[in-house]
Amino acid sequence: MIGGVVTIIFLIVRVIPGDPAAVLLGTHATAELIAEQRAKMGLDRPLAVQYALFLRQVAVGDWGRSYHEGRPAFAIVLERLPATLELAAAAIAATLVLSVLLGSLAARRIQSTADYAIGVLSLVGQAIPNFWLGLVLILVFARTLRWLPSFGRGTPWHLVLPAVTLSVQLIGVMTRLIRAGIVETAGQDYVRTARAKGLAEPAVMTRHVYRNMLIPVVTMLGLQLGSLVAGVVVVETVFAWPGLGRLIVTAINNRDYPVVQASVTFVAALFVGLNLLVDLTYAALDPRIRYT
Amino acid sequence: MMPMIGRLPRTALLLVVILAASGLAQAGPAAQPGTLTVAYPQRVVSLDPHGTAAAERITIILGRHLFDTLVTWDPAAKRFQPALAERWRSVNPTTWEFELRRGVKFHDGSDLTAEAVRTTIERAKTVRGPLTPLFASVTAEATDPLRVVLRTAAPLGTLLSNLTMLGIVPAATPMTPAFGDRPIGTGPFRFVEMVRDTRVVLEANVNYWRPGIPKVRRLVFVDIPELSGRVTALETGEIDMTFQLTPEEIRRLRGSTTIKIEVGPTFYTRFLWLNASRKPLDDVRVRRAIARALNISAITSSLVAGIAKPATAPIGSNVLCYAEQPPYGYSGAEARRMLAEAGYARGIDVEMKWNDALPKEREVADAIVGQLALVGVRVRSTLQPRAIWVDDLVRLNWDMNLLGTGAVTGDADYSLGRLYHSRARRTGYVNPELDRLLDEAASTVNTAARCRLYQRVQEILWSEVPGVFLFESLEVYAYRTRVQSFTVPTSEIFSLSEVSVAP
Numbered sequence: 001m002i003g004g005v006v007t008i009i010f011l012i013v014r015v016i017p018g019d020p021a022a023v024l025l026g027t028h029a030t031a032e033l034i035a036e037q038r039a040k041m042g043l044d045r046p047l048a049v050q051y052a053l054f055l056r057q058v059a060v061g062d063w064g065r066s067y068h069e070g071r072p073a074f075a076i077v078l079e080r081l082p083a084t085l086e087l088a089a090a091a092i093a094a095t096l097v098l099s100v101l102l103g104s105l106a107a108r109r110i111q112s113t114a115d116y117a118i119g120v121l122s123l124v125g126q127a128i129p130n131f132w133l134g135l136v137l138i139l140v141f142a143r144t145l146r147w148l149p150s151f152g153r154g155t156p157w158h159l160v161l162p163a164v165t166l167s168v169q170l171i172g173v174m175t176r177l178i179r180a181g182i183v184e185t186a187g188q189d190y191v192r193t194a195r196a197k198g199l200a201e202p203a204v205m206t207r208h209v210y211r212n213m214l215i216p217v218v219t220m221l222g223l224q225l226g227s228l229v230a231g232v233v234v235v236e237t238v239f240a241w242p243g244l245g246r247l248i249v250t251a252i253n254n255r256d257y258p259v260v261q262a263s264v265t266f267v268a269a270l271f272v273g274l275n276l277l278v279d280l281t282y283a284a285l286d287p288r289i290r291y292t
Numbered sequence: 293m294m295p296m297i298g299r300l301p302r303t304a305l306l307l308v309v310i311l312a313a314s315g316l317a318q319a320g321p322a323a324q325p326g327t328l329t330v331a332y333p334q335r336v337v338s339l340d341p342h343g344t345a346a347a348e349r350i351t352i353i354l355g356r357h358l359f360d361t362l363v364t365w366d367p368a369a370k371r372f373q374p375a376l377a378e379r380w381r382s383v384n385p386t387t388w389e390f391e392l393r394r395g396v397k398f399h400d401g402s403d404l405t406a407e408a409v410r411t412t413i414e415r416a417k418t419v420r421g422p423l424t425p426l427f428a429s430v431t432a433e434a435t436d437p438l439r440v441v442l443r444t445a446a447p448l449g450t451l452l453s454n455l456t457m458l459g460i461v462p463a464a465t466p467m468t469p470a471f472g473d474r475p476i477g478t479g480p481f482r483f484v485e486m487v488r489d490t491r492v493v494l495e496a497n498v499n500y501w502r503p504g505i506p507k508v509r510r511l512v513f514v515d516i517p518e519l520s521g522r523v524t525a526l527e528t529g530e531i532d533m534t535f536q537l538t539p540e541e542i543r544r545l546r547g548s549t550t551i552k553i554e555v556g557p558t559f560y561t562r563f564l565w566l567n568a569s570r571k572p573l574d575d576v577r578v579r580r581a582i583a584r585a586l587n588i589s590a591i592t593s594s595l596v597a598g599i600a601k602p603a604t605a606p607i608g609s610n611v612l613c614y615a616e617q618p619p620y621g622y623s624g625a626e627a628r629r630m631l632a633e634a635g636y637a638r639g640i641d642v643e644m645k646w647n648d649a650l651p652k653e654r655e656v657a658d659a660i661v662g663q664l665a666l667v668g669v670r671v672r673s674t675l676q677p678r679a680i681w682v683d684d685l686v687r688l689n690w691d692m693n694l695l696g697t698g699a700v701t702g703d704a705d706y707s708l709g710r711l712y713h714s715r716a717r718r719t720g721y722v723n724p725e726l727d728r729l730l731d732e733a734a735s736t737v738n739t740a741a742r743c744r745l746y747q748r749v750q751e752i753l754w755s756e757v758p759g760v761f762l763f764e765s766l767e768v769y770a771y772r773t774r775v776q777s778f779t780v781p782t783s784e785i786f787s788l789s790e791v792s793v794a795p
Contacts, residue, residue, distance in 0.1 A: 017679075017680045017683065018677065018679025018680040018682075018683050019679065019682070019683040020679070022679070022682040022683045022685075022686055023678060023679045023682055023683075024344050025344050025421070025422065026344075026345075026347060026348065026422065026682065027682060027685065027686075027695070027697060028347035028422035028697075028700070028710075029421075029422050029686075030425055030716070031686050031717060033420060033421075033422075033424060033425070034686060036420065037344075037420065040420075068337045068338070068344075069337070069338070069488065070338075070468075070469045070470060070472075070473075071473075135518075135520055138520070138521065138524050139524070142524055142525075142528055143524045143527055143528060146528060149528075149530060150521060150524045150525050150528055150530060151514075151516050151521050151524075151525055151530065152490070152514065152516075153490070237517055237518065238518055238521065239521070240489075240490075240514070240515060240516040240517060240518070240521060242487065242488070242489045242490040242515075246489055246517075247489070250335065250489070253677060253678060253679060254678075254679065255679045
């Protein structure tokens with residue numbers, strides 16, 4: 001599968017119009033210099049030759065050097081990874097805590113004002129574009145209240161606004177899912193049985209309700225990782241967060257083929273890996289599921 | 293009931309309150325004493341003064357702090373001033389001798405020598421960047437440790453202007469772009485670190501050859517891509533200075549007591565190129581009609597108010613050899629008449645390609661489309677991503693192109709010779725007389741004589757309209773009042789060497 005991704009990315013970056021040499025040298029360069037640069041990058045060769053050379057390099061773990069930075073593309077990707085992982089982890093943690101909290105609250109008082117309010121909030125959360133939300137949060141918490149820094153990465157405080165911005169849409173999706181899951185599971189016979197045998201409420205919730213509704217939740221979380229990647233791209237730009245998302249956008253804009261290839265393949269591998277983890281989690285959550 | 297869940301919201305509420313309270317306690321980041329933090333709108337690709345990014349504005353600005361040049365241009369006195377070269381003379385039209393300043397050291401401790409200058413010239417030619425054509429015909433010879441002779445294949449009138457762009461590097465500098473990751477110069481600041489898409493940190497060079505400079509200990513350039521983010525960071529005090537604001541932000545910040553706004557000139561001109569190698573723009577009457585159909589002052593007084601003024605020549609008014617031209621004379625009726633005279637009474641259809649890198653370019657593009665529609669020029673406006681736009685631009689694959697350029701050396705030749713000579717193949721306009729004048733000007737060493745030739749070049753460009761010259765860009769600097777002694781530069785390239793910060 002990753003092999004397919006590598007080939008598709010190789011082709012896509014070359015099919016979209018735009019000359020990496022022209023972008024690199026900009027409008028101040030002469031046509032001769034641009035042509036010379038293109039040859040230096042090996043882009044004057046036939047596509048098949050470029051592909052063969054690319055595969056040979058990739059086979060030995062060499063993703064080429066960034067046209068703009070001159071350094072190995074894969075090293076650049078790895079350098080940016082911690083910032084994005086930090087942001088994504090904080091966003092997922094915030095999502096899990098808040099959506100379980102809000103979903104449980106709504107499920108507990110079903111069709112109450114709180115339930116409706118949470119329902120509306122989740123819908124709004126899902127609908128808010130994150131670039132807009134990011135700017136509003138900056139205006140309120142950084143410019144007006146001066147509570148939090150407006151840009152960059154460093155202290156845990158720097159993480160708050162980007163992580164919140166990134167998680168709001170996810171929280172909206174997950175809250176609704178968790179609420180529905182709890183409502184459905186809480187009505188099952190085995191939950192009634194658990195209560196009837198005198199089990200304390202926290203034990204009923206954790207052992208019987210939460211555990212049984214977690215499978216769709218984990219599945220959804222796995223699927224949402226894709227939109228998380230898209231969100232990261234926007235949020236990293238709004239908050240000047242030096243992560244993988246900005247790297248990919250800049251590399252695409254600059255037609256920095258080696259960096260695009262390395263970073264997109266890496267993200268694809270990460271996505272596959274995390275979804276594998278999701279599948280393995282099923283077995284842990286539901287003893288009936290076994291992978292042999 | 294479920295008491296566990298019941299407790300959860302209260303705990304969460306408490307958490308939020310604690311978070312908010314401790315947030316209040318830190319109340320925004322305090323400015324560091326002796327540190328000047330500047331946010332830039334452009335990504336730093338490389339700090340190599342001779343590499344592929346050498347003509348990028350942010351690379352030039354950072355280079356101003358890291359490197360020195362042999363000479364500098366003094367726009368007030370209208371003459372070149374000594375920098376690393378204390379004296380120079382033109383031995384004959386193709387030979388120049390420079391005597392270097394004694395006792396200057398590079399940041400790595402090595403001495404400034406004639407050999408370093410020789411390496412620098414070789415490097416500008418070898419590394420292959422936008423500076424390469426400027427020094428292609430120049431060879432350097434170190435005649436003694438502090439004396440260097442530059443020879444040009446033919447007389448080169450722009451040599452001194454070009455040298456104002458050439459940051460001098462140590463003699464042992466490799467001919468590879470990796471130097472841009474750890475640059476070494478003789479400038480007022482030395483390189484500390486560069487974290488791409490995050491920051492570039494410089495610290496004061498305490499052994500700088502100009503006494504009393506620099507005045508701040510540390511200079512931090514932080515990367516904030518969004519304009520609103522830069523302005524917010526300026527308002528909160530997270531940064532001390534930023535530039536390239538829009539008219540809306542200027543208006544909003546004007547009322548602030550903690551932020552000062554200053555506007556300065558640039559070497560930058562914005563224009564609408566008309567491809568004279570394509571029909572119907574090959575007809576000068578059509579090109580002139582387009583020039584007269586545009587109400588440029590209406591755009592500069594509204595959409596780009598405060599960040600541009602109407603152009604009065606193909607180059608900026610503070611560029612060496614600028615010659616003022618009469619206004620195009622906006623007249624829709626006249627434009628229609630000229631189109632009819634050229635045989636296009638029913639109007640024409642053209643495509644305009646552009647890229648939104650310049651401030652308010654989208655609004656300007658819309659205004660141009662609207663204004664031209666009034667005289668029957670139906671424009672298909674195509675916004676292109678930069679990678680495609682640059683590619684199409686250099687391939688001449690366009691009817692009209694909306695763009696701008698800076699005369700980075702401050703010399704008319706940089707824009708006029710580079711863009712409008714037919715061998716540059718930039719605009720589709722070919723005029724042997726223009727080529728002859730440009731060739732003659734480039735090889736004329738006497739500045740007054742050169743300027744007379746460039747004056748004629750500007751007249752031809754203005755009347756033949758290979759492009760409609762729209763605006764001269766202005767630069768807007770916004771800084772907190774703790775920043776002191778900032779002087780607005782004569783071009784978009786500013787220096788913070790003489791700036792100090794209040795504690």
